[in-house]
Amino acid sequence: MTTPAPYEFEIREGDDGATHPVEQLWTPCAGDAVASGFIAHRDLFVIGIDDATDDHLYPVGFIVLGHQPWADITEAATAYMSQIHGWRTLRLYPGDDPSVFIPRIPRAVLTHGVFLRHPHSDHGCGCEWGETWRMVWAPATAPGAIPVTAMRHPAAPATAGDLPNPDEGAPATWAV
Template identity: 75%
Template sequence: MTTTALYEIETHEADDGTTHPAEQLWTPCLDDAPDNGFIVHRGLYVIGIDGPTGDHLYPVGFIALGHHQWTDIIEGATAYMASIHGWRNLHLYPGDDPSVLIPRIPRAAQTHGVFLRHLHPDHPCGCEWEGTWRMVWAPPTEPGAVPVTALRHPAAPATAAGIPNPDHEAMPATWAA
């Protein structure tokens, strides 16, 4: 659902030669965020995200709509794991060996993202991805960018989620308080 590259809206060519957007900008809102996989926990809209490879069984990270404190995103991520996967321990993935110690929860980053919905509703394609969405990291000045708070799952490798790191990347981000 996420990628580390800055976004560029994809297009496709119709039979008559006209170009149409393959995706549209979308912003999850109160009405449709829960229908698209977000949970609402104490007013915080949280979802588990996969990494750029898209091949993980459980979330490798979490995003919350808006900029929030680190403790709030941890609580929201724990609520997401409990609600979606029936697991209250944020330190491990369901089924992991509890004797494996994961000593710290990673820091949360406040950044921006653009939500893209495939396919543009005016030009349906009928493919398996139709009606799905993805988020890409974006500078705050990018049209359609919304503030998000991102947190890597503690059991995921540091590089798995592709979440911007304010200490090491050019992507605009700050550490959550």
């Protein structure tokens, strides 16, 4: 008996008749992570993520490679916003009303993800994923899964980013 995979590869047929995956698994390392949009902050690699259901001007969440303490991911997320968007604080989006109460910075979760990277520009499909990567949440036992720490941006809606919630049985635990 086999269990369903948490993700599927799209396959295409090449000119020679051989089939090839349209995407490949990608395990980020220092050079690849920075080249793919992560920033390095105190030996952590962090990136902002958008919500899959909408296109936002600013990230709704953050991913840090590896399992990290909550305080470290908050600091890394703040550094990301400072370096990428010129913010000096993580609390509000630009233009937000500072009198609106944001109760606290959301907790971070320790989970796993599979990074899928589309082949380079010499790949002939010409689709919208050209030279990009995306991440799919996955159990720790999934092929190619790497540990990540994720945190929703405090000004984003609670459902933004579709982050795993350990309280709802997701394959994740709360960072401390």
